[in-house]
Amino acid sequence: MTASNWDISITYLILAHDNPARLQALIERLEEDPSAKIVIHYDQKSPRHEYKRLIAVNEKKTNVHILPKPQRVACGWGEFSIAQATLNLIQYALNLPEPSDYFYLLSGTCYPIKPLHELKVYLAENRGGAFIECKDKSWIKDGMCDDRYRYHHFLNFRRNPWLFRRLYWLQRDMGLIRRLPKGINEIRFGSQWWCLPFELLQNIVEEILQSPEMTRFFKTVWIPDECMFQTLVFKHIASRDKIVKTLTYYNFDDCGQPEIFEKESLPKVGNDYFFVRKVF
Template identity: 25%
Template structure:
């Protein structure tokens, strides 16, 4: 209730709530719930941007709106064909059977027993499940056109066998949407995503951003990244720590100054 009273009228909260676990299909489920809700909204949004609570914009709203208007028809999603070890997307993410956190202890024991006795394999034949779909992977965060999101929703509604397969894969949030888009007409329109993250330290999570990061990211009017996912401008950054209020306030001030400069040029 405290959160709800502190947000604006343009913030919508889904009434459908589910527990979400890192690296689990519940992340995909939560995204699909939000996507379905947004697509059903009376206002027809042109783009849908997936962000987390640790993300923050690097540009004013007016700049971001202008960017999407100027790049209409493009899909901003990091995407590579799997396997791709260079970006940490091994095929084992699909072949390894991952139990769901909600699985009962009996189900886990039965699964282990079947593997131990040789009745079931540790690895799964992903090709028999995906059939003619080529697996793709990438980063969780994306910005997709309305048409691409409607395609995803239709795919989910009409391909339950594929959805069920991904329920027991590793980090499906980094392959489910990529595989759908990677086997669609929208693949030809893809560009790298719009979110910066610092993975230089290695490990399972990107580094928390500091003022040094932000001084680098905001040194010019716009920032372009060039990496294994391609070249493109970035509009958002992550991860910001819950204790990073001073950094966020500094960034807010910077964004406000940019907005003021744009306003002055237009008046």
């Protein structure tokens, strides 16, 4: 394969909320690809001095973009805020000059396990593929499945577990099942870490922004980052064989808790994984 055939451009979208030193190490690894763009959302709840330090270290770099305060979101696990932060990242990245061929969503705890040029070769060989999980509810290992979206979830489960459950049980007992948004026939699930081509991602974001019904629906879904993009990719791709598994390796136990890795002992995985998640 000639160099021109694998000259794929990638924008890395990073959701981070702590440990600027670890995040900076990830940025520097991604910069090994001279054509890469890096766009970072640093959680609005994080200490101000961490955010300012991150900007100071990277302010002279033309390939690193850190979302300014108006686009930063205070994120809470299970809330729409994480999906909103992701949308803000995408919108910012899509408006950069010369949009990339692919957009790869990472967390601040992700880390590459293969040279980045091998990822570019793989994307070129599978050009047009959407590297995302779009599974049925069997993907969920423990706890609530369909009821994540069948009922409204207004509160953060971790901050208000008792009231969260009471509101859920009340809706369930009263039979207040929600309707899916127009055009959505089923909800699909999967890891929130994906790699999507430009045109597909642009179409999905346009639909979200132009459909108040779509936004209202996912705003009260529990853990929407594990179903919103997955559902819309499934809707927009006509050929199911274009939906390929995620390129980021992760592992959950039977209770849904993620496995933690260290840089010195990264897992040995297949040739079609390029990042690993939860590296400390």
